[in-house]
Amino acid sequence: MVRIGLIQLNSGNEVAQNLDIIEAYIREAHSGGAEFISTPETSHLMEMNRDAVLSKAKSESEDEGVRRFAALAGELGIWLHIGSLIIKVGAEKLANRAFLFSPEGEIAARYDKLHLFDVDLPGGESYRESRLYQAGEKAVVAETSFAKLGMSICYDLRFPYLYRDMADSGANILLIPAAFTQKTGEAHWHTLMKARAIETGCYVVAAAQTGVHATGRGTYGHSLVINPWGEVLADAGTKTGVTLVDIDLAKVEETRLIMPSLKHTRTYEF
Numbered sequence: 685m686v687r688i689g690l691i692q693l694n695s696g697n698e699v700a701q702n703l704d705i706i707e708a709y710i711r712e713a714h715s716g717g718a719e720f721i722s723t724p725e726t727s728h729l730m731e732m733n734r735d736a737v738l739s740k741a742k743s744e745s746e747d748e749g750v751r752r753f754a755a756l757a758g759e760l761g762i763w764l765h766i767g768s769l770i771i772k773v774g775a776e777k778l779a780n781r782a783f784l785f786s787p788e789g790e791i792a793a794r795y796d797k798l799h800l801f802d803v804d805l806p807g808g809e810s811y812r813e814s815r816l817y818q819a820g821e822k823a824v825v826a827e828t829s830f831a832k833l834g835m836s837i838c839y840d841l842r843f844p845y846l847y848r849d850m851a852d853s854g855a856n857i858l859l860i861p862a863a864f865t866q867k868t869g870e871a872h873w874h875t876l877m878k879a880r881a882i883e884t885g886c887y888v889v890a891a892a893q894t895g896v897h898a899t900g901r902g903t904y905g906h907s908l909v910i911n912p913w914g915e916v917l918a919d920a921g922t923k924t925g926v927t928l929v930d931i932d933l934a935k936v937e938e939t940r941l942i943m944p945s946l947k948h949t950r951t952y953e954f
Contacts, residue, residue, distance in 0.1 A: 686830045689721040690712025690891050690927040692907045692920045694900040697738060703752055703869045713926045714760045716885040716902055719830065722765040722906070724891045725780070725838045725863045729770045732815060732899040735830055741772040750783065750791075750805045758789020761829050767861025768797065768837050782835050782861065784826050790837050792828070795835035796820030805867065813839075825853045831933055833888070838862040841876050844883060851884035856936040858886045863893040869904025874916070882914040885940040887931055896924050912939035 687699055687768065691709045695702045708726055725779060728749040730838040731737040735939045757764040764785040771781045780797040798820045800813035823846060824835040834850030834857065835856050841860050858880055864873055887910065893906030907920035909929045918929040 685930050685932050687719055687928060687930050688889060690716030690889065690907045690920060690929065691721065691723045691893055692894050692905060692924050692927070693724050693727060693895060694895040694897060694903075695724070695727060696922050697731040697736065697740075698898075699727065699741045699748065701729050702730075702830050702879040703749055703755065707752065707756060709926050710756060710760070710764065713928065714762055716928045718762065718928060720763045720828070722767060722859060722861065722889055724767045725861045726768055726770060726892045726951045727766055728891065730863070730897045730899060730901070731770075731876065732901060737770060737778070737816070738772070738776060741770045741778055741872045743772050744781070747771060751838060751884065753783065754785050754791065754854055757785035761787040763787060763792075763830075765833070765859055765861075767774065767859075771886065773818055776816075777875060778815075778816055779820070780837055782837055783861070784828075784833065784835070786828075793824055793826035793833075793835060795824040795837070797837040797840065798823070798846065799839045801839040805865070807867075808836065809865070817838070818899060823850060823853075831857045834858045836860050838864065847880045847884050847886070848946075848949075851886055852949075855884070856886055856887050856933060857931075858884065860888060860890040861892070862890060865903040868903050869906065873904055873906060874908070876909050877910055878914040878916075881910040881912055883945070885936055885943065885946065886910040887933075887936065889909055892920070894920075894924060912936050922954045934935075
């Protein structure tokens, strides 16, 4: 059994303030017995203005969040997954980058979001991640002392082949931190998360942003933990805070014995 701490945030556009809030929640989760803690996408900066985000984002070596979370993981002796930080990788380019910190305070894995969200939504909302963000090139399955973690971010959720490939590569927990919009969250969040768990026989751990942010953007919330059979073990609703849940990794193999679809992949022609 592993106790997971899931942190739901309403991140604002001031990095220092967000970091203080996140650290307090991480300490709360640790006090509740969490051995592994996960936060949402864009944990320490939710900023929609291009000039503002470029001015506030830092390179990985200069980012205060990276330094602070590494130190915190080492101090508490936990595995800490930061769903993503906005990291500057060029004069006008950013990466949406997830980090896994080890109990020794080291960066155990990094993952840059593979799929970028470019869309015009009914009602006037428009998102063009590719104008500002550089897409990742590599899928990541990170090994820890308790599980193999398939790392992804938000819009990746809609590309099931990624999760199938990570399961085939040994993942037994899929991490899907997000900042889903209210409209798409209401329509698809629970359905897609359950599907990814059922298709792969993995646990899904999805920490989310929630509520109306300082920039005016609204996010859906409902951070989830789902077992390999597709059952929701925890749903954080729409409030910020910590959700603790115990998971049994033996359920992964039990489920895959009952439903061995990972073994039945075939190649085919059109």
